[in-house]
Amino acid sequence: QVQLVESGGDLVQPGGSLRLSCAYSGSIFSLSRVGWYRQAPGKQRELVAVRSSDGRGIYADSVKGRFTISRDSAKNTVFLQMNSLRPEDTAVYFCNARSQGIDYWGQGTQVTVSS
Numbered sequence: 169q170v171q172l173v174e175s176g177g178d179l180v181q182p183g184g185s186l187r188l189s190c191a192y193s194g195s196i197f198s199l200s201r202v203g204w205y206r207q208a209p210g211k212q213r214e215l216v217a218v219r220s221s222d223g224r225g226i227y228a229d230s231v232k233g234r235f236t237i238s239r240d241s242a243k244n245t246v247f248l249q250m251n252s253l254r255p256e257d258t259a260v261y262f263c264n265a266r267s268q269g270i271d272y273w274g275q276g277t278q279v280t281v282s283s
Contacts, residue, residue, distance in 0.1 A: 170194040170272040172263045177277030180253055188248040190263030190274060198267045202239060202246045206259035217248060253281045
């Protein structure tokens with residue numbers, strides 16, 4: 169079992185920045201990847217960014233150059249730095265971790281981009 173707790177969601181104006189955090193715990197020794205997904209109202213959940221155990225980052229085309237995923241293994245935390253935010257980035261952001269082929273999810277944190 170892996171437990172995930174997100175934080176950092178907020179209301180921000182277009183062009184602004186936010187940093188999301190996800191603290192993970194439990195059976196983390198076998199994590200193969202951690203990352204972020206998002207789900208906007210009426211839409212399916214989609215990948216935002218993931219970071220594999222070898223440090224490679226994979227990003228959705230819509231966020232490349234604006235978002236950065238990073239991981240602090242000493243603190244068991246993964247971050248998502250979001251810059252140049254757009255209204256279309258509005259969604260609930262979910263932290264995801266994969267361990268031994270099983271996906272675990274956090275409860276989600278709301279990001280709203282609006283003037």
